[in-house]
Amino acid sequence: xxxxxxxxxxxxxxxxxxxxxxxxxxxxxxxxxxxxxxxxxxxxxxxxxxxxxxxxxxxxxxxxxxxxxxxxxxxxxx
Amino acid sequence: xxxxxxxxxxxxxxxxxxxxxxxxxxxxxxxxxxxxxxxxxxxxxxxxxxxxxxxxxxxxxxxxxxxxxxxxxxxxxxxxxxxxxxxxxxxxxxxxxxxxxxxxxxxxxxxxxxxxxxxxxxxxxxxxxxxxxxxxxxxxxxxxxxxxxxxxxxxxxxxxxxxxxxxxxxxxxxxxxxxxxxxxxxxxxxxxxxxxxxxxxxxxxxxxxxxxxxxxxxxxxxxxxxxxxxxxxxxxxxxxxxxxxxxxxxxxxxxxxxxxxxxxxxxxxxxxxxxxxxxxxxxxxxxxxxxxxxxxxxxxxxxxxxxxxxxxxxxxxxxx
Numbered sequence: 387x388x389x390x391x392x393x394x395x396x397x398x399x400x401x402x403x404x405x406x407x408x409x410x411x412x413x414x415x416x417x418x419x420x421x422x423x424x425x426x427x428x429x430x431x432x433x434x435x436x437x438x439x440x441x442x443x444x445x446x447x448x449x450x451x452x453x454x455x456x457x458x459x460x461x462x463x464x
Numbered sequence: 465x466x467x468x469x470x471x472x473x474x475x476x477x478x479x480x481x482x483x484x485x486x487x488x489x490x491x492x493x494x495x496x497x498x499x500x501x502x503x504x505x506x507x508x509x510x511x512x513x514x515x516x517x518x519x520x521x522x523x524x525x526x527x528x529x530x531x532x533x534x535x536x537x538x539x540x541x542x543x544x545x546x547x548x549x550x551x552x553x554x555x556x557x558x559x560x561x562x563x564x565x566x567x568x569x570x571x572x573x574x575x576x577x578x579x580x581x582x583x584x585x586x587x588x589x590x591x592x593x594x595x596x597x598x599x600x601x602x603x604x605x606x607x608x609x610x611x612x613x614x615x616x617x618x619x620x621x622x623x624x625x626x627x628x629x630x631x632x633x634x635x636x637x638x639x640x641x642x643x644x645x646x647x648x649x650x651x652x653x654x655x656x657x658x659x660x661x662x663x664x665x666x667x668x669x670x671x672x673x674x675x676x677x678x679x680x681x682x683x684x685x686x687x688x689x690x691x692x693x694x695x696x697x698x699x700x701x702x703x704x705x706x707x708x709x710x711x712x713x714x715x716x717x718x719x720x721x722x723x724x725x726x727x728x729x730x731x732x733x734x735x736x737x738x739x740x741x742x743x744x745x746x747x748x749x750x751x752x753x754x755x756x757x758x759x760x761x762x763x764x765x766x767x768x769x770x771x772x773x774x775x776x777x778x779x780x781x782x783x784x
Binding site: 397402405406411414418422423424427428430432433436440449451454457458459461462464 | 686
């Protein structure tokens with residue numbers, strides 16, 4: 387963002403560098419007991435969401451009979 | 465992920481990536497970065513909440529940041545049942561795509577092009593290979609140093625615990641400062657009962673693979689400075705004792721040395737990230753960032769002020 391430009395790189399407790407100060411919300415830490423969603427052995431809850439082209443994707447329907455990898459990530463922007 | 469898409473296709477695994485970004489952002493990301501897998505747009509973090517993954521360390525006061533998930537990956541089988549999952553303590557850490565494919569298929573498949581070292585002696589071949597990506601090290605991306613034993617018929621090696629006088633298999637990976645190694649993953653041992661001595665042992669035989677996950681942090685590869693050394697050395701110290709049911713070879717240690725490349729990471733196309741010698745996409749993310757901020761603050765412009773204030777406070781704190 388425009389006003390974070392002046393920030394210097396700082397190293398966090400895990401050893402990673404980033405151009406925002408440690409403790410800044412953009413470097414939100416992940417607590418050791420952070421939830422990790424459905425457990426191994428659970429069926430993944432189904433959902434429908436639009437993809438990049440505006441098509442609505444029903445997860446299990448779209449997957450069909452294939453194995454799948456579902457990634458939850460922060461953002462394609464920052 | 466992008467580079468490994470073909471491998472997912474070949475393995476018959478569908479790949480989905482979900483974030484709170486709007487569709488327009490994802491469309492640009494997909495087009496400019498050549499992403500072929502499905503990018504799902506969860507703008508209200510509805511599915512993130514449904515999965516119980518909303519990052520609650522952040523609050524609405526954090527403006528555009530609020531709504532992101534704890535980062536992680538689920539691998540499901542044909543029925544949609546979770547067979548493996550990966551969650552980390554940092555947004556900067558994630559598995560190599562190859563590890564996700566391995567988890568889905570239940571076996572490790574190493575690329576022929578992976579950097580490797582080999583040692584053959586006493587009829588036992590040991591190979592050490594850096595598995596994942598292009599066999600290079602990238603900031604926070606977890607690769608595996610895979611040590612493969614090829615044991616001739618009749619020979620076995622030991623897992624802990626071992627009775628006195630026998631040596632258990634041990635693998636230590638040493639690398640430059642800033643390379644973090646995680647505990648080794650080993651296949652399960654088979655029980656072996658030696659009648660003559662009346663002892664119970666835990667053994668591996670045939671072809672056995674041991675995987676040591678590892679990743680570089682800022683001291684070695686940083687998103688805030690260019691890579692100065694292109695290549696580093698990893699040495700793998702393999703200690704083991706091979707035996708038949710009747711006799712044992714002497715315990716031995718073999719050292720295998722590999723040379724692996726350091727690689728840049730992809731940084732977001734925002735002024736704060738770019739210009740440090742990392743890999744930048746060929747487009748500007750600022751418009752997407754502005755849309756994101758607007759989407760998050762339009763119902764409550766106070767959030768923007770709170771965010772800026774918070775930002776300034778952090779800047780001051782970091783300068784002290």
